[in-house]
Amino acid sequence: NAGVTQTPKFRILKIGQSMTLQCAQDMNHNYMYWYRQDPGMGLKLIYYSVGAGITDKGEVPNGYNVSRSTTEDFPLRLELAAPSQTSVYFCASSYSTGGTYNEQFFGPGTRLTVL
Amino acid sequence: AQKITQTQPGMFVQEKEAVTLDCTYDTSDQSYGLFWYKQPSSGEMIFLIYQGSYDEQNATEGRYSLNFQKARKSANLVISASQLGDSAMYFCAMREVISGGYNKLIFGAGTRLAVHP
Numbered sequence: 653n654a655g656v657t658q659t660p661k662f663r664i665l666k667i668g669q670s671m672t673l674q675c676a677q678d679m680n681h682n683y684m685y686w687y688r689q690d691p692g693m694g695l696k697l698i699y700y701s702v703g704a705g706i707t708d709k710g711e712v713p714n715g716y717n718v719s720r721s722t723t724e725d726f727p728l729r730l731e732l733a734a735p736s737q738t739s740v741y742f743c744a745s746s747y748s749t750g751g752t753y754n755e756q757f758f759g760p761g762t763r764l765t766v767l
Numbered sequence: 768a769q770k771i772t773q774t775q776p777g778m779f780v781q782e783k784e785a786v787t788l789d790c791t792y793d794t795s796d797q798s799y800g801l802f803w804y805k806q807p808s809s810g811e812m813i814f815l816i817y818q819g820s821y822d823e824q825n826a827t828e829g830r831y832s833l834n835f836q837k838a839r840k841s842a843n844l845v846i847s848a849s850q851l852g853d854s855a856m857y858f859c860a861m862r863e864v865i866s867g868g869y870n871k872l873i874f875g876a877g878t879r880l881a882v883h884p
Contacts, residue, residue: 685871694771694858694874695812710871742812755802756872758812 654678656759658743664765665733673728673762675743683746684726685710685756686718688739695742701726733766740764769794769863771875778880780849787834788844788878790859796820800862801842802872803833807855815857818842849882856880 659674677684682703687695687710697710701720715737717729726745730737740763744756770793780786792801803815818826818833826833834843846853856879860872 692876694860694876695872696874697871700871740810744812755814755817757814758804761810761812763810 656757658759658762662763669733670731675726676724677745681745685744686728687742690739735766738766769873771859771861771873773875773878775878782884785847788857790842792840792861802860803844804858805855851882854882
């Protein structure tokens with residue numbers, strides 16, 4: 653059971669380039685999330701998905717796109733990279749809400765630098 | 768809007784002593800959940816402890832306990848018998864219900880804990 657995996661671990665992009673951050677989970681979780689963490693700050697939600705084919709915007713969605721074609725995978729796409737997108741990106745997953753407890757399991761993160 | 772406040776940017780503690788990391792929250796919801804995560808220098812997010820708003824007793828997980836004071840809207844993390852490996856960034860987070868009954872986490876800015884030998 654690998655949990656939540658993310659690739660790549662590190663990436664440097666030039667302004668205007670595009671890339672896809674990969675995220676996969678093998679826990680059969682319905683919920684998946686993408687967060688970004690700027691230096692010295694907490695995490696902010698970019699996009700989330702409550703199941704295959706269903707995605708929605710979080711707090712900071714501008715400049716990003718997502719898709720969820722399977723339960724396992726939730727890739728994050730940056731179309732035109734900007735220096736403001738330099739950050740650490742975390743993918744997370746959790747079970748569906750059946751009550752009040754909803755622990756999120758996090759991937760190891762992707763450190764992205766845009767120059 | 769819901770909000771999490773961690774007022775201590777950094778804390779120091781001597782090894783084997785206890786330390787309290789502060790967290791206050793703001794919500795108008797009756798049902799909510801509070802989480803603490805640890806982020807070591809390696810960067811991963813590690814779940815530590817959870818407290819539900821209707822839980823009558825304070826949550827405990829090994830050396831971690833959550834001092835939940837609902838009237839004060841505080842959910843402080845207490846680490847007993849600190850170890851060098853406890854040096855990390857600690858985040859308090861609250862579950863927020865979003866559209867359709869689904870939920871997300873709102874994170875505080877974090878507290879960096881340094882444990883000294």
